Amino acid sequence: MSFREVKPEELSFNPFTRIGSDWMLITAGTEKAFNTMTASWGGAGVFWGKNTVTCYIRPQRYTKEFVDAGERFSLSFFGPGYREALNLCGSVSGRDCDKIARSGLTPFFTDGVPAFEEADLVLICKKLYRAPMKPEQFFSEEGVETFYPKKDFHDLYIAEIEKALLREA
Numbered sequence: 001m002s003f004r005e006v007k008p009e010e011l012s013f014n015p016f017t018r019i020g021s022d023w024m025l026i027t028a029g030t031e032k033a034f035n036t037m038t039a040s041w042g043g044a045g046v047f048w049g050k051n052t053v054t055c056y057i058r059p060q061r062y063t064k065e066f067v068d069a070g071e072r073f074s075l076s077f078f079g080p081g082y083r084e085a086l087n088l089c090g091s092v093s094g095r096d097c098d099k100i101a102r103s104g105l106t107p108f109f110t111d112g113v114p115a116f117e118e119a120d121l122v123l124i125c126k127k128l129y130r131a132p133m134k135p136e137q138f139f140s141e142e143g144v145e146t147f148y149p150k151k152d153f154h155d156l157y158i159a160e161i162e163k164a165l166l167r168e169a
């Protein structure tokens with residue numbers, strides 16, 4: 001496994017397909033304990049003059065505990081062939097089983113942040129901001145009813161892309 005660090009500006013990265021259709025893993029924690037979960041909602045852009053990502057994590061996710069406990073998390077993006085692993089990481093909780101072992105993915109650590117060797121792109125992200133989605137801030141009730149029947153409103157995270165690692169062929 002080898003990755004090459006590139007500037008985020010050098011990436012050809014379509015967030016609509018890479019996040020929305022291909023999905024990503026949000027991974028956080030330490031070498032002692034870490035967890036990962038699949039996400040298909042998020043974004044990439046520029047805020048406060050920095051290259052940033054946004055992620056949205058519901059309160060019941062085990063991964064959220066690790067994201068909240070640390071300064072950084074990673075986003076791992078995969079080529080075709082890892083759909084089953086991403087489905088698994090998005091359907092069972094690390095609270096209930098060792099899903100990382102079951103997924104067959106190989107964790108590695110860079111700057112103390114966990115990510116996966118099989119990824120073709122890894123973004124190491126430093127948290128800048130977290131905010132809860134509040135029902136009273138919606139412009140229409142429809143969004144609340146459709147996406148939050150259990151009132152489990154996401155937390156929004158804005159994080160700076162500190163490192164972009166591209167897998168070498």
Ligand SMILES: Cc1cc2nc3c(=O)[nH]c(=O)nc-3n(C[C@H](O)[C@H](O)[C@H](O)COP(=O)(O)O)c2cc1C
Pocket residue numbers: 023035036037038039040041042056057058060061062063064086087089090091092093094095
């Ligand atoms: C395709 C897909 C996309 C998902 N996107 C998100 C997301 O953006 N935010 C979120 O909170 N959960 C999302 N989930 C659900 C979590 O991945 C899922 O609940 C996971 O089992 C949580 O694992 P954990 O409890 O080990 O953190 C998604 C699941 C799938 C299958």
